Amino acid sequence: MTPTPTYRLAVDDHIMIAHSLDDEFFGPAQQLHGATLHIRAVFHRVGLERHGVVLDIGEASAMLSRVLDPLRHRNLDEHPDFVEKLSTTEVIITYIAQRLIAELPEGHGLSAVEVEADENPRARAAVRMELTGR
Template sequence: MIEYTPVFTLTVDDHVMIAHSLQDEFFGPAQQLHGATLAIHASFERQGLDEHGVVMDIGLASELLAQVLQPLRYRNLDEHPDFVNKLSTTEVVVQHVALRLAEALPQGHGLRAVEVEAEEHPRARARVRIELDPQR
């Protein structure tokens, strides 16, 4: 018989509407101020399930994502204090969201990773994965 411990993932979704400009010639027309709606997918990963048979509570996961996105909603990221002197590319935004989610997790969460993906449009997305200490 094969012995294993399955790894489970819970994903919740939200979206955020932002404005920004990418002030570098590399970005061509995106150097100009423009808007973007990012579909955000936040995944929480656990080896095995907790005592309730879940990765984490779906309501809590959704609430944490909404809280992390709230300061970004309808904001010009060029003026947002967390993006000063940074290009607010989709990759930078997903890293920001993932770090804030990791910081917002309750003590003793037992998760081994948080992954955040943003779809900029149906044919382009960026993703980041942050490994966590499950004992935290």
């Protein structure tokens, strides 16, 4: 029996944002502060599509850029999609992953989308969304 390989394609970008985390839990981060998040989007596929790729790298990079553009150099406390939400790294990457999934073309054949954000060289968060039934 020949195993079926699973592939992944990752593309990277970054955003510079401002935000505050209005809860005592977050200590000094309750105050308005800036952050630069290094974002990695990972697209997963069982097997390859007919061109021998997971997804076109240029299209994957363009999709990530389009999703990040409305967040670049913004105060998320004032962004309509984050009003009355704590814009933690986990909430931000979930937002990005959901928008990437919405950008996928019909019949994409992907099995999952993962988004990871590095807050600094020693701290990162990730979310993986399975695309069953797509």
